[in-house]
Amino acid sequence: MAKLLVLFVTAFVDMVGFALVLPLLPYYATQFGANALLVGVLVSAFSVAQLAVAPLWGRASDRYGRRPMIIAGLALSAVAYVVFAFAGSVWLLLLSRVVQGMGGGTIGVVQAYVADATPPDQRTQSLGWLSAVTSFGAVVGPAFGSFLDQAGGHAAPGLAAAVLATLIAVFAGRFLKESREMRPSGAFDAAHPRTTGRVAVRRVVARPSEPASRLIWIYTIAIGAFYGTGPTMPLLLSARLGVTEHGIGYFFMYFGAMGVVARAGLLGWALAWLGEARLSRLGIVLLASGLCLLSLARGYPVLLASMTLMPLGTAFLFPCVTGLLSQVVPGADRGLYMGVQQTFGGVSRVAFPVAAGYAMDRFGYGSPFLVAALLVLVTLPLTGAMAGYAKTGR
DSSP, X not given: OXXXXXXXXXXXXXXXXXXXXXXXXXXXXXXXTOOHHHHHHHHHHHHHHXXXXXXXXXXXXXXXXXXXXXXXXXXXHHHHHHHHHHOOSHHHHHHHHXXXXXXXXXXXXXXXXXXXXXXXXXXXXXXXXXXXXXXXXXXXXXXXXHHHHHHHOTHHHHHHHHHHHHHHHHHHHHHOOOXXXXXXXXXXXXXXXXXXXXXHHHXXXXXXXXXXXXXXXXXXXXXXXXXXXXXXXXXXXXXXXXOXXXXXXXXXXXXXXXXXXXIIIIHHHHHHHHHHHHHHHHHHHHHHHHHHHXXXXXXXXXXXXXXXXXXHHHHHHHHHHHHHHHHHSOXXXXXXXXXXXXXXXXXXXXXXXXXXXXXXXXXXXXXXXXXXXXXXXXXXXXXTTGGGTGGGOO
C-alpha cells in the first residue's frame, strides 16, 4: 500500500498538469486559425506519439524497472508544457502535443506497476483506485486551468503544468520504490524469452479471438470513442450552449468528479455484485448511452445526463478490462502488453479526433458522438468469454 500511495500521488499531480491545458487546446488552436479538423489533428498528435513509444516504455520497464521509466515520462511532460506555454502558432502546439505524448507513453508502465504490487483478485479494484485519483486530477485541473488563463494569460496554464510535472518527478525520484524485484539480464532471458513489441502487436491483430486480444480490442474502441471525441466536446458546447474557454473547465470538472465518485465509491461494490465480465458489459451500455445523449444535447438536462453516464460507463469498463489483461498475460510481459494496449488505444485516439473533427465540419456537431456510441455497442459480442478470464489469472 505504501508503494501504491506514492504512485497514486504521482499520478494525481501528473493528471492535474495534463488537465490544466487539454480543455484550452481547442480555443488556443482556433485563435491561431485552426478549424475543427485541425483541432482533431492536434488532439491526435498526442496519441500518435504515445502509440509509437508505449511498447518501448513497457518493455524497458519489464527489463530495467517501472520507477525510472515513470520519472523519465514526467520529465518529458514538463518539457512539453513549457512549449505549450509559449506556443504562438498551431505548429508549436503540435510540437508540444507530440512531446507530451512521448511522456504520456508511460501510462502502461503505471498500470503494470499497480498490477505488480497487488494480487490478481485485487487488481481491478486497485486499477479503479488509480483511475479514481487520476479522475480527481481531472476535476481539479480544468477549473484551475480556466482560472489561470483568466488571471495570467495564455502562458500561465502551461507554465503551471510544467512546474507540477517537475515537482512530482522529484517527488517520485525520492519516494517511489520499484514495484518488483529485478532480475539480472541473463536470468530474465533464461526465465522467459523476450517478446518484442512488434510481435505482440501482430499477435493482437492476427489472433483476435485470444483473451488478451479481445480485451485489447474492447479497450481500443471504447477509449477512442470516449477520449477521442471528448476533446471536440468544447466545440459542441460552444456552438449549442455558448460555453467559452473561461467556463469550459467547470464542465470538465463535473465530468471528472463523476469519474471519481464512480471509481472510489461504486466500483468495489459493483465488482462484488456483478463480477468483472458483467460489469464490463454494463459499462459498455452506459458509455454508449451517454455518447448518444451528448449527440442530441441542446439543453442542460440532456447534457447533464450525458456527462453522468459516460464517466460512469468508463469507470466500470476500463479497470475491468485492464485488470483482466494483467491476469491473462505472463508476468514477465505485463509491462509490454500494457504498453501494447496503450498503442492500440493510441491508434484509436488518433483516428477518432480526426474523424470527429471531419464529421463536425461536414455533418454537424452531434454526428461524431452518435457514431462513437454505435461503435462502442459493437464491442458487446467480444465480452462473451470474459467470465473465464479471471480464472486463468496470475
